[in-house]
Structure formats: structure tokens, C-alpha cells
Amino acid sequence: MMTMIIKIFNQVIIQVGKNLRQMSNSENPLNILWHESSIHKLDRQEILQQKGCVIWLTGLSGSGKSTLACAVSQSLHSRGKLTYILDGDNIRHGLNRDLSFSKEDRSENIRRIGEVAKLLADAGVICIASSISPYRKDRDACRALLPKGDFIEVFIDVPLYVCEARDPKGLYKLARAGKVKGFTGVDDPYEPPCSCEIVLQQKGTDSMSPSDTAEILISYLEKNGYLRA
Ligand SMILES: Nc1ncnc2c1ncn2[C@@H]1O[C@H](COP(=O)(O)OS(=O)(=O)O)[C@@H](OP(=O)(O)O)[C@H]1O
Numbered sequence: 712m713m714t715m716i717i718k719i720f721n722q723v724i725i726q727v728g729k730n731l732r733q734m735s736n737s738e739n740p741l742n743i744l745w746h747e748s749s750i751h752k753l754d755r756q757e758i759l760q761q762k763g764c765v766i767w768l769t770g771l772s773g774s775g776k777s778t779l780a781c782a783v784s785q786s787l788h789s790r791g792k793l794t795y796i797l798d799g800d801n802i803r804h805g806l807n808r809d810l811s812f813s814k815e816d817r818s819e820n821i822r823r824i825g826e827v828a829k830l831l832a833d834a835g836v837i838c839i840a841s842s843i844s845p846y847r848k849d850r851d852a853c854r855a856l857l858p859k860g861d862f863i864e865v866f867i868d869v870p871l872y873v874c875e876a877r878d879p880k881g882l883y884k885l886a887r888a889g890k891v892k893g894f895t896g897v898d899d900p901y902e903p904p905c906s907c908e909i910v911l912q913q914k915g916t917d918s919m920s921p922s923d924t925a926e927i928l929i930s931y932l933e934k935n936g937y938l939r940a
């Protein structure tokens with residue numbers, strides 16, 4: 712009996728070795744292997760008394776993404792929760808300073824932000840990513856990086872004419888004058904989410920205050936258990 716168990720065990724070891732070698736030749740041509748740490752996400756969350764996740768704010772330029780990101784961060788901070796904002800404009804000053812606004816570069820911009828957001832969520836942080844992220848496929852790819860439920864997509868559905876009337880940076884004006892090419896909503900596409908966790912819809916020019924809107928997101932986090940370990 713014992714010898715049979717040893718024989719089976721040996722066969723399993725040999726098969727695992729074969730699989731690893733096959734992987735190193737085909738799926739893993741660079742021979743890069745994952746190194747496991749002894750401290751896991753659950754351990755970090757225990758210290759922080761919260762669950763790491765990504766709140767992904769998407770919408771047109773001027774829709775209020777950055778303002779809302781700050782309001783959510785401020786409110787959670789005052790409750791002792793650890794947050795971090797990945798703001799589109801700010802990330803383009805550093806990590807993504809090499810990227811333009813072409814379709815390919817916007818996709819790469821979102822891919823990198825998605826990867827950083829994933830790391831922050833794994834660290835136990837409530838990460839708030841705010842970028843136009845105009846392509847559905849790119850947002851869905853970021854969602855796919857995270858465990859189910861941990862990617863909370865929020866569509867800030869503000870009509871183009873309202874964003875354009877706000878125009879805090881004067882970019883819509885430049886885009887209409889043809890001085891900025893490929894501006895989202897003017898001569899570049901924006902694909903609204905088909906199904907996302909939260910839609911913040913603004914009809915007409917009246918809008919909810921950023922702090923009231925932030926409370927909607929915080930209630931969602933509370934209801935779904937993200938504000939406790
Ligand atoms: N062509 C063009 N289209 C859209 N936006 C433009 C463009 N050129 C510059 N900007 C400014 O860059 C900010 C958007 O950067 P993002 O990284 O969020 O864009 S994207 O997700 O890669 O589409 C965006 O900031 P927000 O207004 O905060 O959205 C603009 O200020």
C-alpha cells in the first residue's frame with residue numbers, strides 16, 4: 712500500500728515538473744515565475760478594517776469626475792478609511808506622460824491605470840480612479856483584472872452641453888475652434904457603460920452637490936461590506 716502511494720506521488724511530481732517545463736517553453740517564454748508572499752490581502756485588510764476595491768469613475772471631460780473623487784476620498788478619510796485617487800490628468804503628468812490621446816494611447820493609459828488600481832486594491836486601499844476612459848472594452852479589461860465585485864464602475868452621466876458650458880479648462884472652446892483635435896465628445900467617441908454598478912444621471916443643468924453624490928457611493932460601499940474587514 713505504502714509503495715503504491717509513493718509511486719502515485721512520484722508520478723504526480725513528474726507530471727507537475729513536465730507541465731512547468733512546458734509552460735516555461737510556451738506560455739512563459741521569459742521564464743518569469745510568480746513569487747508568493749506570506750502576507751496576503753486579507754491580512755492587510757484586517758489592519759485597515761476595510762476591503763480593498765476600485766471605484767472607477769468614467770464620464771466626459773467636465774462631468775465632475777475629479778471633484779467627486781476628492782469628495783469621496785475626503786468623506787472616507789474622515790471616517791478613518793484609507794483611499795488613494797488615480798486622477799487621469801495627474802497620472803498623465805508622470806507614469807503616462809509618454810501617451811497621447813490617440814485610441815491606442817488612451818487604451819494603454821487605461822490599461823496602466825487599471826494595473827496600478829489592482830495593486831492598490833490588493834494592498835487593501837479603496838482606490839478611486841477618475842479618467843474619461845472612453846472605450847467600453849478598456850474599462851471591461853480593467854474590471855477583469857479584479858476579483859468579482861471589487862470593480863465598481865460609476866458612470867457620471869452629464870450631458871455634453873452641460874460639460875461644455877462648464878468648460879473649466881477652456882478645452883471645449885479650443886476643440887470647437889479646431890485648435891485641439893480628437894477631443895472626447897466633440898470629435899472623438901465616448902462609449903457609455905451598458906451595465907455598470909452606479910449611474911449618476913444629471914438631467915438639465917441642475918445637479919446634486921458633489922458631497923451628496925459622494926454619499927451615494929459611500930452607501931454602496933457600506934452596503935456591500937467594503938467599509939469593514
Ligand atoms: N483630446 C482630448 N480629449 C479628452 N481630454 C483631453 C484631450 N486633450 C487633453 N485632455 C485633458 O486630459 C484629460 C483626460 O485625460 P484622461 O487620461 O482621463 O483621458 S482618457 O481616459 O485617456 O481618454 C481631460 O481631463 P478631464 O477634464 O479631467 O477629464 C482633459 O483636461
Ligand SMILES: Nc1ncnc2c1ncn2[C@@H]1O[C@H](COP(=O)(O)OP(=O)(O)O)[C@@H](O)[C@H]1O
Nearest residue numbers: 772773774775776777778877879918919920921
Ligand atoms: N456636482 C456638480 N455640480 C456642479 N458643478 C460641478 C459638480 N461637480 C463638478 N462641478 C464643476 O464642474 C467642473 C468640472 O469638474 P471636474 O471635477 O474637473 O470634472 P472632470 O474631472 O470630469 O473633468 C468644475 O468647474 C467643477 O467645479
